[in-house]
Amino acid sequence: MITTRSNHRLTVFAGVAAGAALVTSLAACSSGSGGGSSDDKTGAKITTINVWDPYPQYDDSSDWAKYLQSCAPEGTTLKRTTAATADLLNNLTTAVKEDNAPDVVMLDNPAVPEAASAGLVAPAEDVGIDTSGFDANLAGPGTVSGTTYGVPIGANTLGLYYNADILKKAGVDPASITSWDALNAALEKVTKAGDKGITFAGISGEEGVFQFLPWFWGAGANLKEPGSAQATEAGQLVSDWIGKGYAPKSAISDNQSASWDLFLTGKYAFAENGSWFAQAASTQKKFKAVMMPIPGKDGGSAPVPTGGEFVLAPTHKSNAAGHYAAAKQVIECLVGKDNQVKTADKLGYFAANKDQRQKQIDSDAIWKPWAAAIESAQGRTTDLGSAYTPTSAALSTALQSSLNAAGDADAVKQAFSAISAG
């Protein structure tokens, strides 16, 4: 035993020594690379501009990728890297930590306050981005504690699609659906007629909360009091849909794409989904899909959340001026007044400036029903700033419990009162 123990010590020592050597060499490396020419005002010119976007569905031969390439200033090459929305903020965090960040990043709008308060992105003023002319409700998430960091690349929002064939068969007039009661009555009629009710995304996390907010706000609830009685009513609404069999049980784990695929089967009467599917809805021929605004509880249309990405310049430690100069050129190209509609069209979004958007709507009829919704849409982070993230997490938990309760009112009440308690 004694022999083994002394051997232990030897090996441990060797390990520690090797580890220490490694750490020292790393330290040496990083101190060596830090000495760039960062202090002069204009900075060294960047010849390869790195851009990160969350649109992996567009490959390098897509219209979007080609369009983005066309925004590379003279004498530079633009390198595009893409990742899923959920990963981009984390990737950016690690990259900024190692001073390895891209020149331009497109972040989902509710992530902007968190990125800003963690110091991941530079204020628009430092970069020189023109932030004027965007609609206040759409540009809201870009401003955190009075400082504006970036601008929307475009915007989208949610609506209620319906299968006109199914409604006709069940004898439901879509125009009558202006309140929750009317919607529930319609759901009852279509399920009695042998079809299925409504698909929505109740998946755990931000995506499920995004889809819950129209009902949450439509009940008169406020994000500052996410555990209120109104919030509970919204939870009860969606919980009942599962309980009564109007909505598929898979809603607890469906994301928006999965919920859309279910609607596409032609078996569901309604689908809560985004404007990004407007094109797909009009081109599919299986049934007639139409969109209407999401009804509020007691009538009128419910406020819907704004979706879409912001375009921002990440923080740099070395040669910040050079990186920001490059970022400014690319961002101006993407969201400058004359290009807004072009950019938005490539992504299936709305332009974030009212006049520009009007041109867009005039030129393509499928956008028409969305015009009012986008105008009255609310920013998710407008009320709370970076405190939205924990509130959204709590709402997600309550929503998950409510859907699992499948209509059980006590369980729903408990789920929402747990938010106020916590």
Next chain:
Amino acid sequence: MNTFRRTWWKTAVGLVLTALMLFPLYWMINVSLTKREAVRSGDLYPKAFTLQNYRTVLGDQIPYLGTSLLVGFGTVVLTILIAAPAAYALSKLFVPGRRLLNFLLIVAQMIPAVVMALGFYTIYTNIGILDTVWGLILADSTIAVPFGVMLFSAFMAGIPRELLQAAQIDGASYWRTFRSVVLPVSRNSAVTVGLFAFLWAWSDFLFASTLNRDGGKLRPITMGLYDYIGSQNQEWGPLMATAVVASVPTAVLLVVAQRYVAAGVTAGAVKD
């Protein structure tokens, strides 16, 4: 003929079991041949049949497939290079602190890949191998090396001591003994370790998404798959088609490797 008649029921049972095991595989093929509007209909066969998904995939995904193969084989070679000699030493030679080393190998496998990936990111940024295939091979090998050492040494311990002693009496050095006696006899376990190393590297997503994001076309197929998973839109048809296309070469490889295991066994026996 006689043996076949006696074992035909085994073949039948085997076929049923394999079919059960491979049912998700069938589902994948089913969806890959289905139009988008019907992927969630749950039909048992592709009712809304289309080949469009494969057309999309064959255009887009081939380079990723090549990268994945390169990374897979690179990981196999690196893993065996490091694991086999170490296992020989741990099982047949005297190594101070071996108990501790064995212990560290167990613990090493427990470090969450997330933690490893973040650590690598720092190291790779500093030595400049971020977004390279070689960096990815190095990272992927960390999944397989501890396992390889443990499996190799478990099987090398079974090599009869007399075999090694005979070689040494003939005047062979340790290295030659290792190369010309231990390695050939361990071919069977080498194939097993290699197989696992390959499969782990093949299926890795976490390291690839952290360490090789900017690799462009030099990214593995597991990342290529994510091209069909946008933030709000996911195309399961092409995704499943990609998975099918990616499975074909590897499935062939697997069957060949299995043959080799059997061949290795016989060859070893003959040699003795």
Next chain:
Amino acid sequence: MGIQTPAPAPSLEPALEEQDAETGRTHRHRRRRVRPTTWAGLAFVAPLVAYLAVFYAYPLYENVSMSLHRYTRATFVTGQAPFVGFDIYREVLASPQFWPTVRQTATFVIVSLVFQYAIGLGLAVFFHRGFRLSGLLRALFLVPWLLPIIVSATTWQWMMDADNGILNRFLGVFGVDPIWWLNNEHSLWAVTIANIWLGIPFNLVILYSGLQNIPTDLYEAASLDGAGAWRQFRTITFPLLRPVTAITLLLGFVYTLKVVDIVWIMTMGTGTSQTLATWAYSMAFGKGASALIQYSQASVVGTILLLVALLMGFVYLFVQRRQED
């Protein structure tokens, strides 16, 4: 059959057992101090030691260090998180989620292991005595591993769909009411079933190689003595497979304990399917129920997982020594 044809049964002892160190030879080694074997041994393990030091020491150090500092997204970037000692450990242990998660993890790991091993062993024995197509079918059994996990996990999710899934339709044939597999209550069982499926190839391969190393003459002798198939299994196969069993279960334990992807894709760790590993993952990346990134809390859970693995390592060494006696 088998490369160890000339070897007697005891040589099956795997090398993790300290054959040399535990036998009398140890003392001889010590007395002669550094023998050539030692030098050779050191030379052969040197690459491994270097490799471990480079690739594992730093992440390990990082993990422990992060669990002792309070990191947020901002301090992660600046690297200036305040040192808080074991505060975060206390918080995690006191969290209402902790003990339920531990229980779920234990269920997930134990049930997965038992079934993976039993099915894997059954299949290995089944395939061991060759029959027509056995080689091909055995190879096909590995194909599930080739599937990207996002594909197999999503397929399981669809198969387990409560309203329209093939599994419920199949059970319906036998008059079983549809089960809501992926809700909070049942999700633990859903992910366990999928994980068992995922682990069968691994168990099959290793146990099959183990079986190949058992000398066939033992079986011949036993069947001359009139032992039936079950007795042969009990008195020869199972005891001689014990070292391989130990390593299979140990590795299976470690892999199951840290599995994230299949659970994450199927349920995002919601309800009872949350394990320590998925919990750590959701906090480390700020995903799912934990939208707020919690590096330090994730590291604490990671460190706890490491300690559990350490404990298993001790158990393994202990079992091994008992086997040697």
